[in-house]
Amino acid sequence: MSPTPSQSDDGEANVAFDDLYDLAGPGRYYAQLGRTGYRIPSVVADVVRERFTSVRDPGRPLHVLDLACGYGFNGALLLHGMPIDEVFGGDTPSSAGSELCDGGADIHLVGLDIACNAVRYAVQAGLVHEGFTDDLTAGPPGAACAVALSSIDLVIESGAIGQLYVPCFTAILDAADRPSFVYCPRIDVDQGPVDELWQRRGYECQTLRAAEPYRRPLDAEEAAMVTSAAMRLGRSVDESIVDGYITVDVRLARPAVR
Ligand SMILES: C[S@@+](CC[C@H](N)C(=O)[O-])C[C@H]1O[C@@H](n2cnc3c(N)ncnc32)[C@H](O)[C@@H]1O
Secondary structure (H helix, E strand, C coil): CCCCCEECCCCCEECCHHHHCCCCCCHHHHHHHHHCCCCHHHHHHHHHHHHHHCCCCCCCCEEEEEECCCCCHHHHHHCCCCCHHHHHCCCCCCCCCCCCCCCCCCEEEEEECCCHHHHHHHHHCCCCCEEECCCCCCCCCCHHHHHHHHCCCEEECCCCCHHHHHHHHHHHHHHCCCCEEEECCECCCCCHHHHHHHHHCCEEEEEEEEEEEEECCCCHHHHHHHHHHHHHCCCCHHHHEECCEEEEEEEEEEECCC
C-alpha cells in the first residue's frame, strides 16, 4: 500500500510511487526517488561487479535478469557506469538507442517488469538488451520470456518487491538453469517463505550486507508502518530505520555446493 501524499523537505509533494511506475518516461519517478535518497541500485551494481563479472566464463557475457527493472535504473549503472545522480536527472546514456550498451560491462541484461511503458523506455534507451512484461506472479512466463530466462546466470532485484519474491523466484527457478540471486528485502517483509523456498530448491542464502539504507520514508505514517511491521517480525526499531532511512538486507542465494 502506498502512503498518502505529503510534503517533502524541498517543498515538493511526495506522491505515491505506484502512480509513477508506468509512465512514458522516468522523469517524475526519478524526481521522487531522488528526494528520498534512494541508493540501493549502486549497492547491487557493486555486488555484481565484485562477485560476478570478474569470475564469468571468458567469451560469454554474464546473462543477468533485472527483476522489476522499472525504467532501467540498474542497467544505467551496470551497462553504462552512469553516476547515480545522473540517473536521477532523468538523462539517458549517450550510447542510448541503436548503439545499445556499447562500452559497458560484459553483461547481457534482460529486463522484466509488468509496467509496459517503463520496459519500453528501458529497451529504447539502451538500458536493457531485452525487455519482457510477463507477470510471473500470475503463472509461468510466455515462450519468448522463457527462452530468455533459460540462459540467465544471475537475477538481480533492487525494488524491494518482497511480497512477490516467492512466486517470481519460483517461476524463474522453473525456467532457468539454477541461477544465482542478489535481492534486497525490506526490513518489514517476512523472509521466512523465501528462505523455505531456497531450502526446498537446494540453495544457500546469505546476507551480504545487513540494514543497508534503502530510502527515506515518504512521511511519518510510512515510517511508523515500517517500524511496526518490522517489530512484528522480531526486528528492532533500531535496525528498521537507520539514520532516517528504511533499511534492506542485501542477500545472495546460490545453488548449494554438494
Ligand atoms: C520500487 S520500483 C523499482 C524499479 C527499479 N528496480 C528501480 O530500482 O528503479 C518497483 C517495480 O516493481 C514493479 N512490479 C510490481 N509488480 C511486479 C511484478 N509482478 N513483476 C515484475 N515487476 C513488478 C513495478 O512496476 C515497479 O517498476
